[in-house]
Amino acid sequence: MSASDSSAPSSPDITLLRQPGLISCLVGRNLSAFSSQVQAVAVGWQIYSLTHSAASLGFVGLAQFLPMLLLTLPAGHVADQFSRHRIVITCQMIEASAAFGMAIASWQHLIGPWALYALVALFGACRAFEMPAQQTFLPAIVPTSLFPRAAALSSSLFQVACIAGPSLGGVLYGFGADTCYALCCIGFASSALATASIRMRFPERRRQPITLESVMGGIAFLRRQRPMLGAISLDLFAVLLGGATALLPVYAEDILHAGPVALGLLRAGPAMGAVLMAVIMTRWPIRRNxxxxxxxxxxxxxxxxxxxxxxRSIPLSILALMVLGAADVISVMVRGALIQLGTPDEMRGRVSAVNMLFIGSSNQLGEFESGMLAACVGAVPAVVIGGVGTLIVTGVWMRLFPGLRELDRLDDIKPSA
Incomplete structure (x- = not known):
């Protein structure tokens, strides 16, 4: 290599991977995501096998939603006052311990629907604290100029975990739910070790007492930032109305007449589409509009x-879910860049908490809504009604939030006061 070649600047992709702590951050996040996906398949199939009730699938979503509803905003305050690093590690170790307990209980045939609801609620509580703190890692590790690429890389790896998790979970469920939960235990423990290896420094923050004003600070900030509020609320209603994943066990067994392996493939469908789109956006990020x-x-x-x-076709169903996942990852990336780059560091925990409350809990609340609606009108009408509702919300939000509609370049976003 010539001297001129050796002095040439590194490509953006190489420069990105050289950011200290990025690889450990991605490994920790995605091992946790992988384990959560395996667990979701196991819990969904196990609860439906025990009850044969679509409503019971909705109650799984409700059991995850309620802890997030109650704890996410206080968790955002905690993330802005204490070590975000230690918060994430602690939550991942609790998740590993709970998965171990689920494995033992399933192995000994001691687990029933109410025990599953309780354990899912514990995971919901852990995620309420883990996710707002974890969301602050990426902007603390990479510079603003590389953030869109880093977000796309993170999303693509996350979606790979969401493909592998359901697929492997469906296969392993054939050996028993205890096998799935044992794998989850190993995954959560490994994610805690990866997170512990991250070395990063956050700016010093002045401790504030927990007050209603400080806990609600993220909401107050978002009320002043209309494009951010529009992005978060749009995703909330889209997922709430269009969330069909809660009914996948019903579709796999009663409509498509398939088994747990097909359920794993259906659950992996959105992630397969999302990872393809995320890889494309890593190479060609959104430039304008x-x-x-x-x-x-x-x-x-x-x-x-x-x-x-x-x-009524498994290949068409998987294809539709892939398109759904590809579309979703685009909105996730735009919203993530808008929130993380447009929020000052001292507010990121609380704003991320509001984001996770809207987005994360909407997944569980959407599962509850889908399960209840399916119990009343049937699975197919429930999913179709949800899709139509998503289209209506999209049109209404375009008129309500013109600032979001006119958002142009992501790399021009600056922290707001």
Whole structure:
């Protein structure tokens, strides 16, 4: 190599991977995500096998939602006052211990529906503290200029975990739910070790007492930032109305007449589409018209939900879920860049907590809504109604939040006061 070649600047991809702590951050996050996905397949199939009730699948979502509803905002305050690093490690170790308990209880045939609801609620409580703290890692590790690529890389690896987790979970469930939970225990413990190896420094923050004003600080901040509020609330209603994943056990067994392996493939469908889109966006990130692209992606999400709802073919159902996942990852990336880059560091924990309350809990509340609606009108009408509702919300939000619609370049976003 010539001297001129050796002095040439590194490519953005190489520069990104050289950021200290990035690899450990990604490994820790994605091992945790992988374990959560394996657990979701096992819990969903086990609870449906025990009850044969669509409503019981909805109660799983409710059991996860309630702890997040109660704890996420206080958890955001905690993330802004204490070591975010230690918070994440502690939560991951509790998750590993709970998964170990689930494995033993399933192995000994001591687990029933109410025990599953209780353990899922414990995981919901852990995620309420873990996720707001974990969301602050990436902007603390990579510079703003590399954040869109880092977010795309993180999302693509996250989606790989979401593909491998359900697929492997479906296969391993054939050996028993205890096998799935044992794997989850190993995964959560390994994620805690990876997180512990991250070396990063956060700015010193002045401790504040826990008051209603400080806990609600994230909401107050978002009320002043209309584009951020629009992005978060749009995803809330899209996921709430268009969440078909809660009914996948019903589709796999009663509509598509398949087994746990097919359920794993269906659960992996959104992630397969998302990882393809995330890889594309890692190489070609959104340059212009980010707001319009986000609204278009949510509309596509609604259409794909409707197609999945009416499908009676496993390949078509998986394809519809892949399109759904690809559309969703676009809105996730735009929203993530808008929130993480537009929020000052001293507010990131609380704003991330509000984001996770809206987005994370909407997944569980959407599962509850889907399960209850399916119990009343049937699984297919419930999914179709949700997809139509997503399209309606998209049109309304385009009029309510013109600032979000006109959002252009993501790398121009600056922290707001």
């Amino acid at each position: 980010a707001g319009k692209i986000m609204f278009l992606s949510v509309a596509v999400f609604g259409v794909a939900t409707i197609v999945f709802g009416v499908s």
